[in-house]
Amino acid sequence: MDFIAQERDRLLRSTTRVVGVTCALVSVVGIISSASVPIMPLLGALACIAVLIAAFLAFGANGSPWWSALASVSGLGALALLLLGTTPDQRPVVAAAVVPLAAGSLSAPLMAQRGSRPGLALTIGSGAVALAAVVWASGSVLSAAAVGTALGWILIAVITVWIARSIPRVARRIQSIGTAHRAERQASETEAQRRQGARLLHDTVLATLTLLAHSGRGVSEQAMREQAAEDARLLRHLRLGATPQPQQSGDYSLTRQEESPLGQTLESVKQRFGRMGLEVSWHGTGQVLLPSHVLDAFLLALGECLENVRRHAGVGEAHVTIVHDQETVRAMVTDSGVGFDLDAVGAERLGFKESVVNRLREVGGDAKLFSAPGSGTTVVLEAPR
Numbered sequence: 001m002d003f004i005a006q007e008r009d010r011l012l013r014s015t016t017r018v019v020g021v022t023c024a025l026v027s028v029v030g031i032i033s034s035a036s037v038p039i040m041p042l043l044g045a046l047a048c049i050a051v052l053i054a055a056f057l058a059f060g061a062n063g064s065p066w067w068s069a070l071a072s073v074s075g076l077g078a079l080a081l082l083l084l085g086t087t088p089d090q091r092p093v094v095a096a097a098v099v100p101l102a103a104g105s106l107s108a109p110l111m112a113q114r115g116s117r118p119g120l121a122l123t124i125g126s127g128a129v130a131l132a133a134v135v136w137a138s139g140s141v142l143s144a145a146a147v148g149t150a151l152g153w154i155l156i157a158v159i160t161v162w163i164a165r166s167i168p169r170v171a172r173r174i175q176s177i178g179t180a181h182r183a184e185r186q187a188s189e190t191e192a193q194r195r196q197g198a199r200l201l202h203d204t205v206l207a208t209l210t211l212l213a214h215s216g217r218g219v220s221e222q223a224m225r226e227q228a229a230e231d232a233r234l235l236r237h238l239r240l241g242a243t244p245q246p247q248q249s250g251d252y253s254l255t256r257q258e259e260s261p262l263g264q265t266l267e268s269v270k271q272r273f274g275r276m277g278l279e280v281s282w283h284g285t286g287q288v289l290l291p292s293h294v295l296d297a298f299l300l301a302l303g304e305c306l307e308n309v310r311r312h313a314g315v316g317e318a319h320v321t322i323v324h325d326q327e328t329v330r331a332m333v334t335d336s337g338v339g340f341d342l343d344a345v346g347a348e349r350l351g352f353k354e355s356v357v358n359r360l361r362e363v364g365g366d367a368k369l370f371s372a373p374g375s376g377t378t379v380v381l382e383a384p385r
Contacts, residue, residue, distance in 0.1 A: 008167045009063065012112040017060030019111075019156075020071060021053050023104025030097035031082065037094060041085025048078035052105060059109075065118070068109040072126040075106045079130055083137045095137035095145040102130040103152020110153075111160045127153050266322070269303055273318075278310040284322035290329065290385065297363045298329065298383040304355040305333040305379045313337025313377065324385065328365075331381040339371045356381070 028049055031037060037045070051074040059067035079098060086094050109123045131149050138145040270280040290298065302320070309318045315337040323330050356379070357367045364384040371377040 013060045013063050016108045016112045017056045020056040020105045020108035023100040024049050024053055027098050027101035034093050034097045036090040037086055041081045045078040045081040048074045069122055072122055076126055079133050083133055091137040095134050099145050099148045102134050103149040106130050107153045107156040110156050273306050279317045281319045294363045294383050297359050301356045301359050301381055302331055309335045329383050333379045336376040339373050339375045339377055
């Protein structure tokens with residue numbers, strides 16, 4: 001919306017500049033062609049018109065209201081010199097020649113005075129003075145010069161109102177189209193992920209379960225064990241955020257986690273939870289290499305902590321801070337959610353104890369939990385290097 005507003009203002013300034021300069025040049029041609037203005041008032045008026053043109057050019061570049069004010073003042077000065085510097089017989093001819101100046105150049109700033117009451121008042125005031133001067137010079141309210149000046153102002157006012165009402169509608173329409181496009185793209189991505197997951201299960205786990213359901217008919221026991229182990233490895237890596245790449249039916253390649261620095265695997269965990277609606281902010285360093293079994297336990301424990309935040313904290317963001325020394329890698333998972341009373345957790349609740357604490361202790365690490373109702377939760381994970 002801000003970009004649309006900026007483009008709208010730029011377009012209005014550019015239109016103001018084009019209308020103002022064009023009408024001023026047309027008036028110059030008409031004034032010189034009439035040959036009805038003495039040389040001194042003519043030179044002074046041309047100087048004022050030159051200042052008006054310069055002011056419009058500057059206003060189109062930066063939009064400062066001072067430039068539009070200078071354009072209005074210099075335009076009124078040119079009208080005063082042209083109409084007051086001529087005789088009563090010459091004024092109707094001069095009044096007809098200055099209609100583009102009075103009706104176009106002086107009304108052009110009206111299009112770009114959005115939200116500026118002083119600028120709007122000055123523009124309307126200069127228009128009233130210009131119309132009165134043309135009526136006085138032509139000698140009649142119904143003269144061609146007076147009617148032309150009034151119609152010019154009415155036309156610019158109508159264009160201004162039309163632009164002011166049309167652009168917000170267009171902006172809302174563009175925003176609604178963008179929202180619909182994002183929703184459609186997200187639905188397409190979700191469907192693609194669902195189809196990929198269905199193909200993955202069909203090619204691997206379901207195929208193995210089908211063999212087991214038929215008692216492994218036609219397949220040796222060793223082959224069954226290897227196939228089940230391969231499926232288990234695939235599922236473990238998927239939980240860690242790896243992306244399977246199909247090579248052939250039932251065969252998927254995955255990045256070897258023992259060759260991946262911690263930072264890369266943490267990023268995959270972040271992306272996985274981001275797809276589920278939890279924004280994870282990382283702090284500290286991820287440039288640490290861990291043994292394969294330690295890395296798996298560390299990331300699975302971290303994933304369980306983030307899953308608890310997603311399910312129970314009632315917030316959409318978690319912070320993970322990674323620090324390390326020569327012997328230990330630590331991750332501190334914090335959220336500002338609802339929290340809970342640690343003493344109120346029953347002994348039968350084994351999820352955190354088994355999935356986080358005992359998993360890390362099996363590889364020589366540990367985990368500590370800190371929480372209080374209404375104060376969020378912090379979990380400190382430790383793993384040996």
